[in-house]
Amino acid sequence: MAGMEQTLLLVKPDGVHRNLVGEVLARIERKGYVIADLKMLTATTEILSEHYSEHREKPFFADLLKYMSVGPVVAAVIEGSRVVEGVRSLSGSTEPTMAAPGTIRGDLGRDWGNGQIENIVHSSDSPESAEREIAIWFK
Ligand SMILES: Nc1nc2c(ncn2[C@@H]2O[C@H](COP(=O)(O)OP(=O)(O)OP(=O)(O)O)[C@@H](O)[C@H]2O)c(=O)[nH]1
Ligand SMILES: [Mg+2]
DSSP states (O other): OTTEEEEEEEEOHHHHHTTOHHHHHHHHHHTTOEEEEEEEEOOOHHHHHHHTGGGTTSTTHHHHHHHHHSSOEEEEEEEEETHHHHHHHHHOOSSTTTSOTTSHHHHHOEEOSSSOEEOSEEEOSSHHHHHHHHHHHOO
């Protein structure tokens, strides 16, 4: 279909641990997007280094990889028109404390005051990122 797009959604280990997989996927589905593929896995350092390669030089990179590998994640390919922007919008901004109420991060995420951010989900930030990331998680 013209304009149909895909994005990568991850329910991060904190979201899985807190039993929020259904809550997150329900929000995606209620918006009218389609779950085109879905799996649960514990991410390896190799996958995470590739996925977050843009952050390799950041001071929080080691913490980010640790946070993302403490338990399983749920990876999903989500489909719909303008789905990249749409799922970013449903996710909310990076820091849960400041993320808008009504968003996944605003309603469900926390940062813990010690620099640790537990923001429940990842979603691709552009169609190009989505294509790159889907290839990493669904190869
Ligand atoms: N501990 C810590 N983690 C951070 C910080 N900034 C970003 N992160 C983590 O790194 C992830 C990726 O950062 P960004 O790509 O800038 O943020 P984002 O696009 O909203 O989040 P993603 O969807 O996970 O990519 C964030 O979601 C956080 O989990 C930080 O300053 N400290
Ligand atoms: Mg990002």
